[in-house]
Amino acid sequence: xxxxxxxxxxxxxxxxxxxxxxxxxxxxxxxxxxxxxxxxxxxxxxxxxxxxxxxxxxxxxxxxxxxxxxxxxxxxxxxxxxxxxxxxxxxxxxxxxxxxxxxxxxxxxxxxxxxxxxxxxxxxxxxxxxxxxxxxxxxxxxxxxxxxxxxxxxxxxxxxxxxxxxxxxxxxxxxxxxxxxxxxxxxxxxxxxxxxxxxxxxxxxxxxxxxxxxxxxxxxxxxxxxxxxxxxxxxxxxxxxxxxxxxxxxxxxxxxxxxxxxxxxxxxxxxxxxxxxxxxxxxxxxxxxxxxxxxxxxxxxxxxxxxxxxxxxxxxxxxxxxxxxxxxxxxxxxxxxxxxxxxxxxxxxxxxxxxxxxxxxxxxxxxxxxxxxxxxxxx
Amino acid sequence: xxxxxxxxxxxxxxxxxxxxxxxxxxxxxxxxxxxxxxxxxxxxxxxxxxxxxxxxxxxxxxxxxxxxxxxxxxxxxxxxxxxxxxxxxxxxxxxxxxxxxxxxxxxxxxxxxxxxxxxxxxxxxxxxxxxxxxxxxxxxxxxxxxxxxxxxxxxxxxxxxxxxxxxxxxxxxxxxxxxxxxxxxxxxxxxxxxxxxxxxxxxxxxxxxxxxxxxxxxxxxxxxxxxxxxxxxxxxxxxxxxxxxxxxxxxxxxxxxxxxxxxxxxxxxxxxxxxxxxxxxxxxxxxxxxxxxxxxxxxxxxxxxxxxxxxxxxxxxxxxxxxxxxxxxxxxxxxxxxxxxxxxxxxxxxxxxxxxxxxxxxxxxxxxxxxxxxxxxxxxxxxxx
Numbered sequence: 001x002x003x004x005x006x007x008x009x010x011x012x013x014x015x016x017x018x019x020x021x022x023x024x025x026x027x028x029x030x031x032x033x034x035x036x037x038x039x040x041x042x043x044x045x046x047x048x049x050x051x052x053x054x055x056x057x058x059x060x061x062x063x064x065x066x067x068x069x070x071x072x073x074x075x076x077x078x079x080x081x082x083x084x085x086x087x088x089x090x091x092x093x094x095x096x097x098x099x100x101x102x103x104x105x106x107x108x109x110x111x112x113x114x115x116x117x118x119x120x121x122x123x124x125x126x127x128x129x130x131x132x133x134x135x136x137x138x139x140x141x142x143x144x145x146x147x148x149x150x151x152x153x154x155x156x157x158x159x160x161x162x163x164x165x166x167x168x169x170x171x172x173x174x175x176x177x178x179x180x181x182x183x184x185x186x187x188x189x190x191x192x193x194x195x196x197x198x199x200x201x202x203x204x205x206x207x208x209x210x211x212x213x214x215x216x217x218x219x220x221x222x223x224x225x226x227x228x229x230x231x232x233x234x235x236x237x238x239x240x241x242x243x244x245x246x247x248x249x250x251x252x253x254x255x256x257x258x259x260x261x262x263x264x265x266x267x268x269x270x271x272x273x274x275x276x277x278x279x280x281x282x283x284x285x286x287x288x289x290x291x292x293x294x295x296x297x298x299x300x301x302x303x304x305x306x307x308x309x310x311x312x313x314x315x316x317x318x319x320x321x322x323x324x325x326x327x328x329x330x331x332x333x334x335x336x337x338x339x340x341x342x343x344x345x346x347x348x349x350x351x352x353x354x355x356x357x358x359x360x361x362x363x364x365x366x367x368x369x370x371x372x373x374x375x376x377x378x379x
Numbered sequence: 380x381x382x383x384x385x386x387x388x389x390x391x392x393x394x395x396x397x398x399x400x401x402x403x404x405x406x407x408x409x410x411x412x413x414x415x416x417x418x419x420x421x422x423x424x425x426x427x428x429x430x431x432x433x434x435x436x437x438x439x440x441x442x443x444x445x446x447x448x449x450x451x452x453x454x455x456x457x458x459x460x461x462x463x464x465x466x467x468x469x470x471x472x473x474x475x476x477x478x479x480x481x482x483x484x485x486x487x488x489x490x491x492x493x494x495x496x497x498x499x500x501x502x503x504x505x506x507x508x509x510x511x512x513x514x515x516x517x518x519x520x521x522x523x524x525x526x527x528x529x530x531x532x533x534x535x536x537x538x539x540x541x542x543x544x545x546x547x548x549x550x551x552x553x554x555x556x557x558x559x560x561x562x563x564x565x566x567x568x569x570x571x572x573x574x575x576x577x578x579x580x581x582x583x584x585x586x587x588x589x590x591x592x593x594x595x596x597x598x599x600x601x602x603x604x605x606x607x608x609x610x611x612x613x614x615x616x617x618x619x620x621x622x623x624x625x626x627x628x629x630x631x632x633x634x635x636x637x638x639x640x641x642x643x644x645x646x647x648x649x650x651x652x653x654x655x656x657x658x659x660x661x662x663x664x665x666x667x668x669x670x671x672x673x674x675x676x677x678x679x680x681x682x683x684x685x686x687x688x689x690x691x692x693x694x695x696x697x698x699x700x701x702x703x704x705x706x707x708x709x710x711x712x713x714x715x716x717x718x719x720x721x722x723x724x725x726x727x728x729x730x731x732x733x734x735x736x737x738x739x740x741x742x743x744x745x746x747x748x749x750x751x752x753x754x755x756x757x758x759x760x761x762x763x764x
Contacts, residue, residue: 148683149683155731172730172731174729174730174731175684175727175728175729175730176730177730177731245731250730250731280722280723280725281660281685281722281723281725281727283725306723327725329727353728355730369730370730371727371728371729371730372728373725373726373727373728374725374726374727374728375725
């Protein structure tokens, strides 16, 4: 293999795939990046066997060929080079890659490309296409809700439903639930539901960057793998087998009080309370008081830390319904509020031990359900 | 005003309580603890017994070997609790600020009591007299301007002693003492300090802060202050518990997985009961294992959510046990479990999982039955999978 490419291009390509490199693995070659010299481009791939990412770098290829190189070494060395042309050479029958740029030169021992796990081919299957902005918003509003623990694997994934023109992303971790709906660029032939690892979605989001073009999605016939075709990369991921809990019945269909509040003020109040809440199980208390002819409705946000102190903030709010008190884990509130781009949110409460709902005002494509914390209320 | 803190410690408490109840025992060498035939350990030894080298924590069989004449008594906890309650009541009649440390010792804030009871020494003698009179037990009292000095002083003047350290003399008092006399220095810390060439509290006091900090962390900072006679801790009435823990020594060393697990379950059940009674939940669960060669390991995990359900504690503890077990082939002597990082009220309710609610109700039912009919009335089995 013999080729040359620009340092910035190579660095960018390596940056795209490097997160897919296995960190700890029983298969050492998965800690390498696969380099393939193709006609007029260099293909770079990495996989941790759950996800495989491939990107292409424009190159002048004199001789085709392939090799795998330890990821850390390659990425660190290329990033240390000046932005200049890099000549990459793999002598015939050799496993030592030579890199040369100006006065810099390195050789790195690799492993034969034959041993690299092949990236699954997903050509025929169910295909869909979604606008990049819609997918970005969905990922941002849903993935943080997925469970981190592996005790129930399906909850570490995003339940992804394709139905006609609608794409629904759902995540839940046992204490909260997020549902985001968006439209597909074109209707899908048959309704399909798969569970995509939250890690995969986060990686898609990272690589998506500011991409404007729609994202092409293909799911294989067995519904075991999914391919995201992005502008500058392809990501293939395993899907999580199993079935997601029936979430629709968890979303309350009614409420006793609904309060609308400016999101920035709400975030600020939550942030102030979190300082005290972190010393008391993260409890933040909301008291919602309806307005009267003389006064406006309000939400009181407070936190108390035993032996330390406490705080109270009052927010003006449009309140519809009766007075209500509810306590939440402060992190759950701040997570959802910081994922909503709209200027206002509505919070809907049934009682202090039933799930509360947060919805952005001005769109009906997002619902977030949080289970409250059980606390003692004085009076 | 300079503070005046007492540390009052009942001498050989369990033994003294037994001797107070059965006066004939007063002439005898008495040891309270597990019987030497089985495998108990010494819980308390009379001062006569201590002169044979017998101390709390020693296997009873060894104690019998050292002093065959000793009288061994099974612990009688209701008796000790009753005596302890009287002891605390006596202290409370002298000062509103007392801080019990276990059953048989307490701090008492005597700051500003001079007008009422004379000098601190007069007050201490008064307290000792009342304890002697009402409990027939001797007590040792340390007097100083801070807690740590008072405690070291009472320990040094046992039994039936009284030692007052005048303000300003704290460092001179501590300087020659071996480091293990300083509360908070266990055998591990002592060992580490010895490797640094430190054997007296005075030497510890001269160590640079950075060294102590890097070796022992926050604990080291506190130890260094204490070694210099600085201790600003207040006497606080009955602080909130920081953790709940229980441990048990097996009747004989065991490698029997099933026995170890059922014992662990039993401990978890009781720790859970204690947590629930106080309306607490724990986020950190730890287990302690002691091998037959007395080597002791602890393993702990801090969880995202706190809990107090027996199953919650047991599952977490069993996982720690599973990870710890394959490490060594030695049989076990002791197993313990502890729950810490306690949170008071406030429990995250589950959204998807009705299981947590179910476990809460199960524990409530079991706790109620046990409170009414005693612990043996109902036992929870464990899954064999």
